[in-house]
Amino acid sequence: MTAAPLTAAPLTDGEIAAIRAQFPILGREVNGHPLVYLDSAATAQKPLRVLDAERAYYEHENAAVHRGAHTLAAEATELYEDARRTIAAFLAVDENEVVFTGNATEGINLIATAIGIASSRRGAGADFSTYALEPGDEILTTELEHHANLIPWQELAARTGATLRYIPVDDNGMLDLDAVPALITARTRVVAVSHVSNVTGFVTPLERIVPLARAVGALVVLDACQAAPHLALHPRALDVDVAVFSGHKLYGPTGIGVLYGRAAVLDALPPHLFGGSAITTVTMEKAHFLPAPQRFEPGTPRIAAAIGLAEAVRFVTEIGLDRIAATEHVLAERLHAALAEIQGIRVLGGSAVPAGERVALASVVVDGVHAHDAGQVLDDQGIAVRVGHHCAQPLHRRLGATASVRLSAGVHTTVAELDRAIEAVAGIRQFFGLEAATTAGGGAS
Amino acid sequence: MSGLESLYQQIIVDHAKHPHGVGLTAGEETSHQLNPTCGDEITLALRWSADGEHIESVAWEGAGCSISQASASLLATLAAEDAAAGDAWTPVQLQSLIDEFREALRSRGATPLDEERFGDAAALSGVSKFVARVKCAMLAWVAAEDLLQRRAG
Numbered sequence: 041m042t043a044a045p046l047t048a049a050p051l052t053d054g055e056i057a058a059i060r061a062q063f064p065i066l067g068r069e070v071n072g073h074p075l076v077y078l079d080s081a082a083t084a085q086k087p088l089r090v091l092d093a094e095r096a097y098y099e100h101e102n103a104a105v106h107r108g109a110h111t112l113a114a115e116a117t118e119l120y121e122d123a124r125r126t127i128a129a130f131l132a133v134d135e136n137e138v139v140f141t142g143n144a145t146e147g148i149n150l151i152a153t154a155i156g157i158a159s160s161r162r163g164a165g166a167d168f169s170t171y172a173l174e175p176g177d178e179i180l181t182t183e184l185e186h187h188a189n190l191i192p193w194q195e196l197a198a199r200t201g202a203t204l205r206y207i208p209v210d211d212n213g214m215l216d217l218d219a220v221p222a223l224i225t226a227r228t229r230v231v232a233v234s235h236v237s238n239v240t241g242f243v244t245p246l247e248r249i250v251p252l253a254r255a256v257g258a259l260v261v262l263d264a265c266q267a268a269p270h271l272a273l274h275p276r277a278l279d280v281d282v283a284v285f286s287g288h289k290l291y292g293p294t295g296i297g298v299l300y301g302r303a304a305v306l307d308a309l310p311p312h313l314f315g316g317s318a319i320t321t322v323t324m325e326k327a328h329f330l331p332a333p334q335r336f337e338p339g340t341p342r343i344a345a346a347i348g349l350a351e352a353v354r355f356v357t358e359i360g361l362d363r364i365a366a367t368e369h370v371l372a373e374r375l376h377a378a379l380a381e382i383q384g385i386r387v388l389g390g391s392a393v394p395a396g397e398r399v400a401l402a403s404v405v406v407d408g409v410h411a412h413d414a415g416q417v418l419d420d421q422g423i424a425v426r427v428g429h430h431c432a433q434p435l436h437r438r439l440g441a442t443a444s445v446r447l448s449a450g451v452h453t454t455v456a457e458l459d460r461a462i463e464a465v466a467g468i469r470q471f472f473g474l475e476a477a478t479t480a481g482g483g484a485s
Numbered sequence: 486m487s488g489l490e491s492l493y494q495q496i497i498v499d500h501a502k503h504p505h506g507v508g509l510t511a512g513e514e515t516s517h518q519l520n521p522t523c524g525d526e527i528t529l530a531l532r533w534s535a536d537g538e539h540i541e542s543v544a545w546e547g548a549g550c551s552i553s554q555a556s557a558s559l560l561a562t563l564a565a566e567d568a569a570a571g572d573a574w575t576p577v578q579l580q581s582l583i584d585e586f587r588e589a590l591r592s593r594g595a596t597p598l599d600e601e602r603f604g605d606a607a608a609l610s611g612v613s614k615f616v617a618r619v620k621c622a623m624l625a626w627v628a629a630e631d632l633l634q635r636r637a638g
Contacts, residue, residue, distance in 0.1 A: 071488065412523045412550035412621065413493075420489040428523045442524040442548065471489075472498060472551070 046395050048362035050370050053454075059359065060452045062087040073422030076457045081238055081266060081401050081448030082426045084291045086352070093351035094293060094344045104340050106317055120343050123350035124333070130353045131283070131300055132274045139299040139306070139333040140346050144265045145188040147284030147299035148232070150336060151261055152192035153312040155230070159200045167308045171229075171259060175201030179230040180223055180258070182244075183209040183438055184237050187431045189263040193232055202229070207249075209438050213240040213389030217248045224252040230259045235267035235283075239432045239446070240389030241372070241401040243267070250279050259305065265289055269450070270368055270399040272361040275300045287345065291451070292352035296345035299336070306332030315339050356451070364451055368400035369393070371449045371458055375402050378462040384408070384469045388439050401448035403430065406468050411443035414468045418445070421464050491611035492618070493551070496559075500605075501551035506561025509546050516628040516635075520620055525549030527557050529628035531579075539573035540564060545625060552609075552618050557625035559606035566604060576633050583630050590619045 051059070060066050063085050068075050077085060097119060103112035105120045121135070128135040141147040158168040173179075179193045183206050197204040205223055208216045224231065231253040236243050246262075253260045261282040264273050268285040275283040282305065287296035301309075311318055311329055315338035320328045329335045356364065372393045379402055380391035388403040406414045415427035426446040429436045436442060447461055469475065509515060509530055517528045527547040531540050543564040545557045563582075567574060574582070582602070586609075589598045594614040598607040612622045 410523075410525075410550035412525070412618070413552070416492065416615070416618070417489065433524075472493070473502075 046362075046366045046369050048360060048366045050367040051359070051363055051451075055359075056367075056452065056454055059087075060454075062089065062355075063452055064088060066452060070422040070424070071420050076421075076423040076460055078447040078449060078453065078457070078461055079424045079426050080269070080450035080453075081289070081430075081446065083288045083294070084269060084450055085452070086291055086293070086348075087355050089355060090292060090348045090351045094348040097344050097347045102344075105343055106334070116343060119347050120341065123346040126350040126353050127298055130273075130357060131298075133276060133300055134303060136331065136333055137300055137303050137306065139301065139336045140341055141284070141297040141299050141336075142295055142342070143288070143297040144263060144284040144286040145297075147282075147297050148188055148261065148263065149192045150299055150312045151259075151282055151284075151301070151309070152196045154309040154336075155259075156196050156199050157310045157312065158308075162310050168310060170308055171305070173200040173202040173229055176227060177202040177229045178225070178227045179204050179232065180206065180228050180253075181232045182207040182215055182234070184213065184215065184239065184432065184435045185232070185234055186238050186263065186265070187433070188265075189232055189234060189261075190434070193230070196230075203227075207233075209435060211439070213237065213435065213439055214242060215244065215249075217245060220249055220252060224249075224256055224258065226256055228253065228256050228258045230261060232261040233263070235262050235264045235273075235278075236270065236399055237389075237432075237435070238266045238401075239403045239430055239435050239444070241266075241399045241448075242389060243271070243397045243399070246278055246280075254279060266399065266401075269356070269364075270361075271365050271396075275302075281305050287349035287352065290349070290352050291355055292349035293345040296342050296349045298349070301332065303332070306336070311335050311338065313338050317341075359451060365396070367451070368449060369395060371453060371455070372398055372400040372402075374455060375400060375447065375449070375458055375462070378459075379404060379465070382462075382466045384474065385465065386441075388436075388441065388444055400453070401446060403444040403446040404465060405441045405444050406465070408474050409468055409472050411445045413472065414445045414465075417468050417471050418461070418464050421460075423461050423464055425461070488614065492615055494608045494611060496605050496608040497551060497555040500555035500558040500562075504554055504558035504561075506542065506544055506558060506565070507546055509544055513544075514632065514635075516631040518624045518628045518631070520549065520553065520624055523550060523621075525553040525621055525624055527553060527624045527628050529557065529625055529632070531629060531632050534573060539568075539575060540579055541568050541573055543625075543629065545628070547625075549624075550618075550621050552612060552621040553624045556606075556609055556622045559604075559609065560625045560629065563604050563606050576636065579629060580633055583626050583633075586626050587623065589613060590622055 101115040103116040105117040159172040260280040262280040264283045264285045281302045283300040288294040318338040376391040384407040386405045411427040515528045515530045529545040532542045543561040589596045590613045597610040600607040
């Protein structure tokens with residue numbers, strides 16, 4: 041995606057204060073300091089209205105959906121399907137193209153497993169064989185993927201005899217786009233890429249990849265986990281076949297995710313899990329399956345979590361994804377400008393923040409201090425960050441790091457919080473008796 | 486002593502910066518342990534006396550956080566000191582040390598390591614209050630235990 045125009049106004053301090061008041065957890069202290077939560081890329085905190093929505097459902101309508109004729113069952117079904125409509129509107133797609141999953145990982149596994157089953161010549165639709173893989177076929181992913189968008193494809197390749205290839209990453213953590221045309225060929229059947237890197241925060245230039253995949257008829261799968269909370273996510277405008285994200289990174293509950301699949305794709309692919317609710321007629325010999333999305337939601341679904349996620353979507357929609365993106369751009373610029381001034385640290389992917397092309401996160405390697413130790417020093421000051429490889433070992437290896445410290449902002453993050461974290465990062469080396477780091481006054485202005 | 490200072494005592498920071506017992510010999514039997522959440526790695530060997538009854542030293546190589554590296558270094562130091570004092574460990578003695586170490590580290594601060602038995606390694610007691618770091622401190626000791634178990638067959 042090229043630089044999205046950031047035309048909306050950033051949120052005002054007053055608006056952010058009003059948003060913060062909706063997150064009870066932000067009022068707590070950690071190790072004697074007010075919590076600074078900079079781990080939203082791992083999981084976001086939840087506004088009270090999301091918790092209330094789940095609780096209200098359990099208090100008033102709780103029942104198994106899509107079965108039973110009693111009033112509660114009808115009301116629960118209505119709420120669950122209303123949640124699906126809310127997600128569909130958020131993505132600007134049809135409701136039958138929205139499948140609820142446990143999380144994004146499950147969504148990618150759903151597609152990879154369904155393709156695997158289609159490859160063994162089982163399918164629900166007549167044209168399932170469109171997606172069947174065989175030896176000689178190729179799956180293309182990238183070197184910067186989260187393990188969730190890598191391992192399911194490794195497994196699919198191993199099971200079908202297809203070959204897994206990847207778009208390499210350069211020293212700055214950017215995809216080598218010049219390599220893409222040679223990598224997407226008539227053999228390419230699946231192209232699986234991240235919308236936003238969970239390590240560098242870079243937005244993938246999808247317009248340099250998707251049209252090439254389209255031209256050869258490859259299925260395009262988008263891991264939109266790190267995009268959904270930060271920028272408007274419109275799979276049709278991006279021209280992808282499948283997009284997945286996790287609810288818990290979008291201020292929703294854990295245990296709920298979304299898979300968007302173009303109707304023709306979902307109608308052709310076989311189910312990945314089998315059981316009740318997903319079928320029409322069952323005999324002792326065989327079963328007939330419902331159309332999507334029910335086909336992919338066997339068993340009693342995650343009803344309360346779906347209702348909670350719909351509330352989270354209303355929460356971000358009311359604020360406005362355009363205003364969230366504009367606000368986070370300000371935070372990203374401040375964060376990266378300040379980190380660039382600190383001696384003895386390295387920001388994975390460098391410190392450039394092109395407008396609309398990097399979300400408000402940064403992964404840092406502190407010279408001479410392991411990420412785990414660095415994170416401990418920040419935690420001691422009440423600052424919550426992620427340490428480790430963030431489920432992206434190949435990218436860390438490519439950038440010459442085994443682990444990093446990731447700071448990631450949310451819709452409730454203030455400039456003051458960011459400055460506190462930056463100052464704390466600047467003090468890490470000193471704590472371990474290494475030469476004092478210097479900052480340009482603790483942050484860029 | 487603040488929580489953080491009890492975790493990162495000077496002994497630990499020093500051992501992490503200047504570790505003891507580092508260096509493996511090609512071909513010797515080792516145990517490789519990995520902490521997959523953060524990438525800490527330890528490869529460790531027990532060096533036995535000629536009669537195969539006692540552990541004369543502990544050698545290792547690794548990469549990772551200061552707690553994991555200092556812990557390996559302190560284990561090697563303790564083995565060398567005990568051997569130099571004529572008290573080289575038998576497999577039973579080492580296993581008992583590992584058991585005690587594990588119990589103290591899992592005690593959330595309730596059971597500190599005995600300085601008489603653990604020497605400088607007793608500085609690792611502070612780790613027990615940081616549940617997320619216990620695994621880091623255990624890594625070298627788990628490697629030693631793995632070698633003992635393999636030897637016992």
